Amino acid sequence: MPRPSPFHPRTAPLCEALRWKDWAGYAAVCSYTTYMEREYFAFRHAAGLIDVTPLCKYEVRGARAGEYLAWLMVRDVTRLKPNQVAYTCWCDEHGKIVDDGTVWRLDDDWYRVTAAEPSLAWLSRFAADFDVTVTDVGDRIAALSLQGPRSRAILQQVGDADLDALRFFYLARTRIGAAEVIVTRTGYTGDLGYEVWVDNEDALAVWDALYDAGRPHGLAPAGLDAMDVARIEAGFIMNGVDYYSAPHCLIESRKNTPYELDLGWLVHLDRPDFLGQAALRREAETGPAEKLVCLEYDWDDYERLFARHGLPPEVCPYAWRDPRPVFDVFGNQVGYATSGAWSPTMKRNLALALVRPEMADRGSRLKIEVMVEYVRRKCLATVVEKPVFRDPRTRSLPQHESV
Amino acid sequence: MSQYDAIIIGGGHNGLTCAAYLARAGRKVLVLERRHVLGGAAVSEEVFPGFTFSVCSYVVSLLRPHIIRELDLARHGLQIIPLESSFVPYPDGRSLNRSADPQETRREIAGFSARDAERLDEFRVALTRMSHFVKNVIDNPAAAPGSLRPAELWQQLRLGKALKELGPDLQHLHMQLLTMSAVDFLDMWFESDQLKAPMAVSGIIGTYLGVRSPGTAYVLLHHYMGEIDGAFRSWGFARGGTGQVSNAIAGAARRYGAEIRTEAPVAEVLVRDGQAAGVVLASGEEILARNVVSNLDPHQTFLKMVDPRHFDGDFLGQIRRYKLRGSSGKVNLALDRLPEFACRPGDGPHMRGDIAIAPSIDYLEKAYDEAKYGQYSSRPYLNVVIPSLVDPSVAPPGKHVMSIFVQYAPYQHADGPAAWPEHREAFGDTVIDTLGEYMPTLKDDILHRQVLTPWDLEQQFGLTEGNIFHGELSLEQLAFLRPAAGWARYRTPLRRLWLCGSGAHPGGGIMGAPGELCAKTMLKGSQGRG
Incomplete structure (x- = not known):
């Protein structure tokens, strides 16, 4: 049975729709009201507040902690400056992806790692060789993600951190009321946003402060359904949906490499040994076997498929994650889509798909399966630039923003 | 020498849409707006410091989804946030809230009539099917009854086929919709006054008619179609006010190379050799163009911008009588x-x-x-x-x-x-x-x-x-009669003068369709190529 997060006393009464699901063993809100639409639009127009406590969190300490993490991760995290955060993924010896998450440099000998799946065993496998200790702090630290164009203004009201100077993927140690918190400028929506990390005992005080300060700014409590649509617009992949952790795969073909998942930009090959380096170097030369792309359904074709049955076109009201085959224009299968959503902001029907590399160029014309009136149909789709949602506010500092 | 392929008088959302489509096709376009802001009635202004009003038009629903995609308006800053519900308070202290949640809406309506709560779904199905049919009408130029040209026949055949597919019941319903009052139409489904009253108002918005006046049922459908996202959906707010719709379209137009000037009021349309040849600004500046497109309403266009001698009496009579x-x-x-x-x-x-x-x-x-x-x-x-x-x-x-x-x-x-x-x-x-x-x-x-x-x-x-739709959306001034019989295809009796505003088919609302269809008609015709 899922357990409550430290924010549960606040989220439960707000969750009028009683729509919950199990996220990594915690009861997590899917949507607070019957439809997640308002929560989605809060992310894009005001601010959405989402409980992300179920993320796995680890402390990595020791004089050689940075060196050790650089060996585990495909990204050279020794390049991190103090208080900098990096998005990264990590691989097995064969260059197959194990998980993705963030690495924060809190101090010279103190790092934190967030992960989608329990990773203590993986992260501590060779820790002793580096005199590094890895501690699971997942149950001790609660986390809230505050995402949306108003998130900075709200946080500024409750904390004393200089958020105007806090750059994208940096962190600040600060206070909210009496609570000591860490604020990272990170998130899973592709929008301006922050994540607030706080000890369990101070969790409710932080929720109250953010919630009360946020209401005049249009803040809405948000659930996983809304975040799922936002992350697809932002082109972010999800462990367990768009790929599977290599150690959990029964068959080789289920595993993926960072290059296949469009995470090649994370891989720093030319540096001392790291886990999976040799395999990744080989793949960098030969090229990946498939490539993750963003597909946009051709709307006219989509409408035609429904019109054949006398129906107006219907789009799925939430992000879907049941895989669908992808074809070339002649109808031969060339890949599969793993998740997708109608983008309410861009007015486009999107899917994330893994396709043969020669089909992965932008503008490439493919087809994707659509079920219309119990009949399997193929709808034209085009490979489009990822991410589809992009806004300068996500990465910029206020002084560089136009009014 | 004409500097421009087209000058557009008025930077309302339709004028800008027309400009964007023409510029996208490589035409050299100039938009002239009288005011300091773009948008016409789809405008956001900070009337009091810190407070931005959608001064006139305040919700978006009919903006054609294909226009949003074709002009990539989301990338130019257009974001539409759906309205969550429709709420009515009553003097007796009761109230009714209809929302996207069907069960909750049913419960709310059942508080007034359990029967009405159940019939709502049947009503929705009928109106959705009708909207689907009418969508054929508004996404295409007005039909021209009586014409034997192949393209016209083809379009009428398609419409005829769509009408046939509705089946006899809905064909009858369609005739009723065209002729009935909003109240009579709603009486066919519902009994509670509390539900019918807020539904009936869709039939009178922007008209000088009452909810019991014949013809208002059609206007009700026009609003029911409120379509965003490409699916038949509810109404929405544009982030930053409705002016953002205009600004996004202007952004697209500029990106395609259109030139836009504000505070450039046009005094009159220049006519040479019996055809429109450019404009004269209030400042006296003359700008020549191969085509002149008016985003103004039919009265402004034909009675103020052009010397009436260029039109025959019959046409002028129709325009003067246009309500x-x-x-x-x-x-x-x-x-x-x-x-x-x-x-x-x-x-x-x-x-x-x-x-x-x-x-x-x-x-x-x-x-x-x-x-x-x-x-x-x-x-x-x-x-x-x-x-x-x-x-x-x-x-x-x-x-x-x-x-x-x-x-x-x-x-x-x-x-x-x-x-x-x-x-x-x-x-x-x-x-x-x-x-x-x-x-x-x-x-x-x-x-x-x-x-x-x-x-x-x-x-x-x-x-x-003060007509918000550039002319009433009453039956005698819609489709092939808008704004005048025989002139519903954006062309006007004055060669190379075009009409692209809400006074043209398919009419008012932040729809963009008249602007888009005008541009596409111009691009198809030889005149557009200049």
Whole structure:
């Protein structure tokens, strides 16, 4: 049975729709009201507040902690400056992806790692060789993600951190009321946003402060359904949906490499040994076997498929994650889509798909399966630039923003 | 030598849409806007510091989804936030909120009539099927009955086929829809006055008709189609106000190379050798172009911008008889805090949609009675939205903007249209008093107010007689009759003069369709190639 997060006393009464699901063993809100639409639009127009406590969190300490993490991760995290955060993924010896998450440099000998799946065993496998200790702090630290164009203004009201100077993927140690918190400028929506990390005992005080300060700014409590649509617009992949952790795969073909998942930009090959380096170097030369792309359904074709049955076109009201085959224009299968959503902001029907590399160029014309009136149909789709949602506010500092 | 392939008079959302499509096809286009801001009636202005009003048009629903995609408007800043619900308070302290949640809506309606709650789905199915048919009509240029040209025949065949596919029941319904009043039409499904009244108002918005006037059922469908996202959906707010729709379209037009000038009022259309050849600005500057496209209403276009000698008497007669008859006003408020309804306190979902003061059919009909004789309604129909609740960019934190659409406020005031300024503040008081009956603290929460009478809409926004749709959406002025019989294809009797505003098919609302279809017609015809 899922357990409550430290924010549960606040989220439960707000969750009028009683729509919950199990996220990594915690009861997590899917949507607070019957439809997640308002929560989605809060992310894009005001601010959405989402409980992300179920993320796995680890402390990595020791004089050689940075060196050790650089060996585990495909990204050279020794390049991190103090208080900098990096998005990264990590691989097995064969260059197959194990998980993705963030690495924060809190101090010279103190790092934190967030992960989608329990990773203590993986992260501590060779820790002793580096005199590094890895501690699971997942149950001790609660986390809230505050995402949306108003998130900075709200946080500024409750904390004393200089958020105007806090750059994208940096962190600040600060206070909210009496609570000591860490604020990272990170998130899973592709929008301006922050994540607030706080000890369990101070969790409710932080929720109250953010919630009360946020209401005049249009803040809405948000659930996983809304975040799922936002992350697809932002082109972010999800462990367990768009790929599977290599150690959990029964068959080789289920595993993926960072290059296949469009995470090649994370891989720093030319540096001392790291886990999976040799395999990744080989793949960098030969090229990946498939490539993750963003597909946009051709709307006219989509409408035609429904019109054949006398129906107006219907789009799925939430992000879907049941895989669908992808074809070339002649109808031969060339890949599969793993998740997708109608983008309410861009007015486009999107899917994330893994396709043969020669089909992965932008503008490439493919087809994707659509079920219309119990009949399997193929709808034209085009490979489009990822991410589809992009806004300068996500990465910029206020002084560089136009009014 | 003409510098431009086309000059567009007026930077309203249709003019900009037309410009964007022409520029996208490689034409050299100049848009001339009289005011300092673009958008015409789809405009956002910071009327009071910190408070941005959608001054005139305040919700988006009919903007064609393919236009959003084809012009990539989302990338140019267009974001539409759906309205969550429709709320009506009643004088007896009860209220009704209809939302996207079907079960909750059913429960709410069942509080007035259990039968009505169940029939709502049947009503929706019928109207959705009808909307689907009518969509064929509005996404194509107006049909030309009687024409034997192959393209015309093809279009009529397609329409005929679509009509046939509706089946006899819906064909009959379609005829009824075209001829009935909104109330009679709703009577076919529903019994409770409390439900029918707020539904019927869709049939009178922007018309000088009452909910019991024949023909209003069609207008009801026109609004029901409120379509965003490509699926048949509800209405929405544009982030930053409706001006952002215009700004996004302008952004697209500029990217395709269109030139846009503001504070450049056009005085007249230049006519040479019997065809439009350019414009003369109020400043005296002459600009030549191969085509002139008017985004103004038919009266402004044909009676003010062009010397009437260029038109024959029959056409001029039709245009003079074309009904504008503005019947609505607008009150915009800057609020110190969010006022509450006595019957349903708090800032729940009922506050985030549209709020109607339309408690009964008789209330609405009485409001019309007064308007018939040149008085504004002493208790008008109000359509209220509070966009700052979902879009905090339009007001300082904790403060709000409220937009109140008011009907009836007849342009033809009993004391004459020019008497409106004398009545403006009393009219504003009437609106506040009406809403104040349901929102007791409203008066104390107001920081600033802006009152727009139909006279103001004409003077400030160039909407003749204050008509928000460039002419009534009544049957005798729609489709192949809009704006005049034989001239529904954006062409005008003056060669190389085109009409691209809401006074052309398929009509008003933030739809973009007249602008788009005008541009596509121009590009198809040899005149467009210049």
